[in-house]
Amino acid sequence: MAIDKITTPAVTDDSVTLAKMAPGTDGNIISYDASGNPVAIATGNDGQVLTSTGAGSPPAFETLPVGGITEADLWRINSSFQGDASPVASNWERADEGTFGKIGTGMSQSSGVFTFPSTGVWLVRFIRNVYVNNGDDRACKAEIYASTNASSYIKVSSSWGFVQATSSSFTHNSMLASAFIDVTNATNFRVKFYVAGVNSDTATYGDSDANFTWVEFIRLGDT
Amino acid sequence: MNIETGRPDHIEDYLVQLHTGQWFGWSDAKNKVYANLIIHDDSKTKPSESDCTSGLKTLQDNFDTAKTNDVTKKASGKQKLKDLGLDDDEIKALTGA
Secondary structure: OOOOOOOHHHOOOOOOOHHHOOOOOOOOEEEEOOOOOEEEEOOOOOOOEEEOOOOOOOOEEEOOOOOOOOOEEEEEEOOOEEOOEOOOOOOEEEOOOOOOOOEOOOOEEEOOEEEOOOOEEEEEEEEEEEEEOOOOEEEEEEEEEEEOOOOOOEEEEEEEEEEOOEOOEOEEEEEEEEEEEEEOOOOOOEEEEEEEOOOOOOEEOOOOOOOOOEEEEEEEEOO | OOOOOOOOOOHHHHHHHHOOEOOEEEOOOOOOOHHHEEEOOOOOOOOOHHHHHHHHHHHHHHHHHHHHHHHHHHHHHHHHHHHOOOOHHHHHHHHOO
């Protein structure tokens, strides 16, 4: 006679072996649903991890958020020029040598105004190389201006250097301006870059094969 | 210009010192020849190709002359100090050379 019902007290502790359990799907994990009933957790895909989905639902295999840097870009000016530029509006190009690589979508640029592809906290660096051969310049500047509304800008970083002319040759110096920009609105946040000095003969070095005056954008994390 | 020596070696060196600001650029920055020269600033006139080449030549001549003068002046200055009775060590202490 087949036994059609076994009550819990009839099952002694540690007596149910794996072999006595009903077959399941390879890789599934047993959990409980919101009603407290056993439920099989679907296997998921290679690389996924088991995560809590919160109270009231069983856990699930899920893909971890992408870690590390998700956006990194670099632009430079491809021609030299003399004197000030407020902003540096022309001759921008994204680095394009064979060893260059950007991460993510990258920045958009129009007339020297840069727009971010996504929100987040961004590291913005502006490196300016200068040279003179006619008089000193005690205040070569590289500056970053940022806007939160796409119209009015404030100075967020200013780096100054001194370059001294020597007889019969060019002399050089470089400035580095840097800022963290918390981009809470990718549409309205903008940055642009100024160069200035007290000697109008001071030249900003640009080149299309290597970085001489350039800007870097790295998304560090979420806003 | 030659980044190491500073000697002008391209028409861009002439263009840079012709006007201030970003008044010019290149339609193909990988090929900076006169035919690819573009003017961003409408208030500026595009110089002729011969202006560019002769302007570069002038810059190079000025650079070379300045270099030569530099060497000559150092030598003549050092000799004058010697004529005043200073020895090489004293001259070096004064001038660094």
